Amino acid sequence: MSEDFNDNKTIQAQSSEAISGGGSGIATDADYVRPAEVADQDLYHGHSFITKWIFCQDAKVIGVQYFLLATFTGIIGLILSWLMRLQLGFPGLAPFMTAEHYYQFVTMHGMIMVVYFLTALFLGGFGNYLIPLMVGARDMVFPYLNMVSFWSFFVAVAVLLASFFVPGGPTGSGWTLYPPQAILEGTPGSGWGIMLMCISLILFVAGFTMGGLNYLITVLQARTRGMTLMRMPLTVWGIFTATVLAMLAFPALLVGALMMSLDNVLGTSFFMPTILKAGEVLEYGGGSPILFQHLFWFFGHPEVYIVALPAFGIISDLISVHARKNIFGYRMMVWAIVGIGALSFFVWAHHMYVSGMNPWFGFFFATTTLIIAVPTAMKVYNWILTLWRGNIRLNTVMLWCLGFIVTFVNGGITGIFLGNVSVDVPLSDTYFVIAHFHMVMGIAPLMVIMGAVYHWFPLVAGRFLDEKLGKWHFWLTFLGAYSIYFPMHYLGFIGVPRRYFEMYDSPYVTSAVGMNEFISIAAFIVGAAQFILIYNIIKTLKTGKPAGHNPWQACSLEWLTPTVPPEHGNWGDRLPTVHRWAYDYSVPGAKEDFITQTTPPSEVAHTKVEKT
């Protein structure tokens, strides 16, 4: 086994450099960086196919594995949304779409997209791939744990998808899984379905905890020489803060899922009140359904920011690179991310305004909710000010960035409507809510993902994605998404309730039916447009334009590896040394319009570079 490890061989190279380059008496030298505190990481190098590609301990491979599996589940979620739209736009067209199936698809679509797609993709996918590269580490600090993390996620997805094939099918209680109906007979999947959902969530949380500990310790304890927290790219800040949220919010979900399983299997009454069914009193009694709502939303609201904060971070980097300007107000951007993260733990009950809570309680949560708008708006202004008078490259990545800003502002403004108790109560459980959260945490983060894929694909695969296909992909998605969700705001205003299988002969039918057909057709097109990306990836993987080193002329470390794509261990013999932040674009006096993080000050002494 010993030949599988490099046994700290590279340390010697590094420490000898530290002695000749650093040492005593040169503290005034601007290029001086303290020697390494921690011995170089001792990595396990797999040699067989299984240890290299399947049970792999390389964070980059694990990141790609997370990405692929999350995308796979995401496509299932997409297909479910097609089926739902088929029913809503053209009721009765598909005979297999019974009310039961509709509710099951609603539930699975919601849970898959929020947890198994977005969370896994941002934290598991981008987190694993980018954190070690961006902070200048060789790998995540606990590679073995990282591998187990992915395979727990794999099992969680398998259990989730298995619920399609058990008696009764998957649970149909809505992605919020509210008891008592989630485990009462009459709700689809009230036996096996909800059980598998709870098990899958518990597995996901366990797996995520292993990954999350890796992300946190890598950022806190394994940065390279010269990499201070305030020199990290905002992508790392976003993922880091989101991971902190996840570590503190997922416990509530875990406890909720565990208690629900016990209610379901053992017949305890944690969440189950006394229930009369067809004149008969069920065996349950004395529990509190509201308790589950509190547990769920104590997880559920931070979850929104677990998805949003990495998106905020990534978009900041993409905008900065492709506008050739430093991110405006870097420190404020960091504090805004941290502030939003902290505040997100004090707003959860705004999801429960109609649960019968005390109005004063609602007032408190409305206030905290609206306070979040302050750091969020700050971020939006900073993105726009970064673009302001930038040297904008209007490529596919930038298009996704611009699309994100517009969509996010749109979803944010409807959030202010829903954050106020008196406005929320009439809009509650209407399509307005659907439109709001799909805009703000569906489409907006999705646009970031797309932008990030077009941006980092040259790093992962060494080739550019096709720009023409990318632009088709963007415009179809952008215009299509607005065709879907803009009309939904209107549907909400006229009072069309969400989660209804069919409107039957209600007065909504006349005014909403045409719009529902239009939305459905748009949804089919947008869904299909996503396969352009898959085609694009498959096509360019072999035949795309080679990217070479640092194709976007970016400053941050992930582009500065000795090989592209980076190899296991990332940095060859010597870890990089960082001298500045990740945003020195268009510095007056510099030869090129970017100064990489590893450029020592002596090389750019004549420029007007700021000290960071």
Add this chain to the structure above:
Amino acid sequence: MSDIKIEGYEFKPGFKGMAKDTGSDQTMFKGVHWGKAMMWIFLLSDTFIFSCFLISYMKGRGSTIIDWPNPSEVFGLHVFGVDVPLLLIAIMTFVLITSSGTMALAVKYGYEKNKKMCGWLILATAIGGLTFVGMQAFEWSKLIHEGVRPWENPFGAPQFGSFFFMITGFHGTHVSIGVIFLFIYAYKTFAGHYDQGKRGWFTTMKGDYVEIEILGLYWHFVDLVWVFIFAFFYLW
């Protein structure tokens, strides 16, 4: 942490020192082993799990309309013709807290590279944990024998049984996992894995006596949680 020396880095005391460490490159917690930092953060996350359990318990106990059973009667033992309230729990708590003491000593002897003492103390800790789990099993079977179930309870509110079995069960699982690792670590200590830097099964890192401290953190946490469970279930 004043004994840690880092080349080219000057420690400052107090809040300024904390700010300096935070603002510095490479590491935020200077000289702290990765695994140790990880364990602290994991325990923070675990704290939230137990907090959710205990808050749910308070909510459940507060909202049930049937009377909560009197803990000193339910948990009492009948010994030598006398009813002693909380006797078993007192012994259990004593054993668990004592095992924390032996664990702390094991960490000390580990850092002194005293393999023998360290190994025996870990073993003593493991046996303390095992005794605790055994007594918990006894308590569970006593309650089950008296008719308490997760879904019903002859002494009052059925939620008593639900919360009791769930929370002590979850804590007992933590103790059991800890015991398993204690036995493994005792073996590894006696076999000299930490002296030779032998790689473990669950990690690609080289063995080091710091691992005993990391397990110790976990063990002390499990004890601390027990103190809260004790207070909320047996004294309230």
